[in-house]
Amino acid sequence: MSNQAKVIINKLPTGVPGLDEIVGGGIPEFSFNIIAGAPGSGKTTLAHQFVFANATPKRPALYFTVLGESAIKMLRYQQQYTFFDPSKLPDSIRFINLSQVVLEKDLSAVLEQITREVAKANPAVVVVDSFRTMVRKPQSDMDLQSFIQRLALFLASCQATTFLIGEYDEEELRDNPVFTVADGLFWLRQTVERNSIVRKLQIIKLRGQSSVPGLHTFRITDAGVQAFSRTFGLTARKSNPPRVRRLSFGVPELDKMLDGGVREGDSVLVAGSSGTGKSVLATQFIAEGIRHGEPGIVAVFEERPEAYAERANSLGLDLETPQKEGKLTILYLRPLDLSVDETMQSILDAVQKIGAKRLVIDSLAGFEMALSPGFRADFRESLYRMIFALTGIGVTILSTVEVDESFTEFPFSTYSISFLCDDIIRLRYVSIDGQLRKIAVVIKMRGGNHAKDIREYEITSKGVVILGKRMTEYQALISGIPVSTNQPDPKEEPSPRPGIKRTT
């Protein structure tokens, strides 16, 4: 092995939130890249963000516009984005129009013009937008190939990082010599899925460094393009070592059933039908964390944060004060065209902002409904990525899920996601002595012991309260229609209070 140092390739910031993570830290300096996609997919905006993030008066950016979109209109619209800083023009960013050369001359003249301007300005960044319109004139493939190769060679030797922007269809991806020359190939897609628009970005190729594979959703907002990595930007972070610390629910008897509480960094699923107290239990979990100095995030989809806090208040749990103190964030995520990645980004941002240790997702059904229809099909896979990413940084997640009550089955979730959860707590109704009571049971606790007891509970003004001891007087409790193991006194009236009436 040689001890001589390898070349170090600097990585330039993309200027696009989330994209640096996806491309593996930034765009390789002096690389020759192509941004491809259909019209309206965000190619120009992406290039502008890169330009504004990297151009300086000393090493400016040259932005060549060709035919295609009118440069005046482009500037008119692009300056609406917050990243567009007009003060950078013309010292740091120079727009140069090549349409006349393209219309009147050939590719050699275009190359000559670019060469001349680049030699004059010594730019750090060069963009040709849209380079595709330049080569739509009748040319042989060899002409185009030669042009691209000469351009790539020249710009690399000028120490410029280059982006060519072009409208391409998916079918053109194969056998196109242009893509062979490029060091990086960024493909932007925009598809309609039912009533929602879904934008996705793929790094098809990026020489010299590993990017995150797959399709990443992105959004175009007032701030420009924002990308959401499939790994939620957590690939580079070291996972926390396994913890043995137990987190209390604030329900002493439930903590005992969980052998002291939920293991930190676990993913907990609380499943039950409507009214069984899933949200109450989740609220107690988050409030208990705050009591122990563990900031928390509650992602709600079915009610507004004010209503959530108000309901907690009725249980004697103050969620207003910790919100004001920055120890709790209640996220209301309701738009119907969210991608999981966007939702995750919102949650992650909130987690990082307050250093959250506990996260409640209330509920998975609401979460699914908030997603764009196109993403609902991938909900399970997305949940997997989300849980993996968040628990990897030590956040303990409690998700609630509504299940249909059945007297023949005992389902844990309608999503078949129980394998994603370390711990499952099942709440359900049972019919006992002419009353509809509630029972709780810990179904699963990965990596730890837990009580096998079936316990009755009530929802009181103090939240979920576990009653008595395990229910030994009934069989088939989980069926919802238990059978008493004792003979009841026929003369005795059923207890009016919703406790267990022991018959002797």
Next chain:
Amino acid sequence: MNTPPEMRDLARLLLANEASAGTTTEPVESVALRVYEKLRQSLTAIAGAAAFESIAFRALMQAQSEAPRLWAVQITKDGTLQGFDEFEPQIDNDIDIASEEGAILIARLLNLLYIFLGQALTLSLLRTAWPDEAFDDRNSIHGRKRE
């Protein structure tokens, strides 16, 4: 609709600056042409000749309603002005009129740039064309020499 006063002021400022840079015997039309030409080159560089030509054509149309003699002026394909320097001033008053016609045309052009590109980018264009001038970002009429 007449040219906004602040645009006319800015146009006059550019004309005055350009006049002070030229010779005293230079016809006023030449000064306006030089200002126009600098704007043309500056905008053509970033947006192309066709884009400049279309904006200049619109500016000329608007200016013609205020200055009838401009009906004799034409915009060529590359955006240059044709016929503007062919006015023959017969009396001193004609010189003032020509000067005002130039100001109107330049003001209309600047106004369209403001409308399409906004103040910041228009001033950026002006800085490219007149690198020695410092244009005030607040109202752009108080041009002053850079220190």
